[in-house]
Amino acid sequence: MTTLTTFQPAPVIDETVRLLTEHYVFPEVAEQLTGLLHGRLAEGAYDVGDAEELARLVTEDLQSVNGDRHLRLKHHVDPVPPKRGAATLDAMRRDFDTSLGGAPRVELLDGAIAVVELAPMLFPLEWAAEPLSAALTLASRARALIIDLRANRGGDPDTVAFVSSYLLDERTHLNTMHWRGGERSEQSWSLPHVPGARFGGSKPVYVLSGSSSFSAAEELAYDLQQLGRAVVVGEPTRGGAHPCQGWTVHPHLEATIPVGRAVNPVSGTNWEGGGVQPDVPCPAADALDRAHALALARLAG
Structure with missing residues (x-):
């Protein structure tokens, strides 16, 4: 298991914030989350012992503003390929074959x-x-x-x-x-x-x-x-109604960020939340x- 002796949380948070700012479908929520994550980092909330625990804490904070369940910092036991979305595709292929x-x-x-x-x-x-x-x-x-x-x-x-x-x-x-x-x-x-x-x-x-x-x-x-x-x-x-993409932010961490929202032509809304x-x-x-x-x-x- 990767521990925080091999990485610091600050670069992970900074990169996650950058991706939120550039890609999240709700820019106003991204702005709120930027302040929240930086504040939590400054107060030491992310000074934990391993990447899996960091992923859990950050995911809780990411979902705390609007409850978006596609918005996550996802932990992978195996190293995550650096290419965007590659970790998700590798896992999907294994599931597809079985x-x-x-x-x-x-x-x-x-x-x-x-x-x-x-x-x-x-x-x-x-x-x-x-x-x-x-x-x-x-x-x-x-x-x-x-x-x-x-x-x-x-x-x-x-x-x-x-x-x-x-x-x-x-x-x-x-x-x-x-x-x-x-x-x-x-x-x-x-x-x-x-x-x-x-x-x-x-x-x-x-x-x-x-x-x-x-x-x-x-x-x-x-x-x-x-x-x-x-x-x-x-x-x-x-x-969870928002389509998302994944970005590698650490060898064992992937940020999944919604880039769109669904609208049904009959109801005029969706199933989010x-x-x-x-x-x-x-x-x-x-x-x-x-x-x-x-x-x-x-x-x-």
């Missing part, structure tokens, strides 16, 4: 109801298009579909649009990202064509949510919910059984 490309479970339940689990992430689309297409095409013949996001911690907005495209019949506006400064925005739409077969826009869809569901997983649940396309079953999600609220609240552990029962009842009706 999760069948992000679709570790496809199952047919009683009543011809399919379950597709998407976990632990919605991986970058250039990696995930093939395995996700295979899983969703296999499920396309089911009478109803349950998408399990309870263990999904986020990922790529383009992959959100890709998955959504299998569940819609027409090209549909899903979300708009507004980048820092407000001068540039980027709309996300479902795709006019997908590889394989669509499940389509008329058969029942249920999305399972839990307290671990985060970021892009929340967007998928929220977009489908706002469109009236899916019923969300389970627990409220974590509440409060999370996605389920249509059918229940413990996450019971969500699959509950969704299965709801699907059976709807099909019987």
Whole structure:
């Protein structure tokens, strides 16, 4: 474990403050955080014994102003590559290779109801298009579909649009990202064509949510919910709506900083802070059984 005998906290804080000032989507909050972090450094709050503890303390302070859960100083046990975002990409690739490309479970339940689990992430689309297409095409013949996001911690907005495209019949506006400064925005739409077969826009869809569901997983649940396309079953999600990037600030520390904010075209807002609220609240552990029962009842009706 790296200790503060091999580094001092001041350079880490200075670089984190610089990145906040240059990149955080909310400049006024970045200004508040600059004062907070420098003040905490001056009073000795960051004079701790190891990098992991420093990451914990700084993350608490970063999230103390507006509760932004994407705003973090993240500790890595293994050394972090100096290239921006490389640590996150390396970890994602390992998870991708051990999760069948992000679709570790496809199952047919009683009543011809399919379950597709998407976990632990919605991986970058250039990696995930093939395995996700295979899983969703296999499920396309089911009478109803349950998408399990309870263990999904986020990922790529383009992959959100890709998955959504299998569940819609027409090209549909899903979300708009507004980048820092407000001068540039980027709309996300479902795709006019997908590889394989669509499940389509008329058969029942249920999305399972839990307290671990985060970021892009929340967007998928929220977009489908706002469109009236899916019923969300389970627990409220974590509440992180801001896309972020990562920068190496020390060999074992990565600053993740939101660079945009999401705005849903139906609600005019997003799930930041409060999370996605389920249509059918229940413990996450019971969500699959509950969704299965709801699907059976709807099909019987």
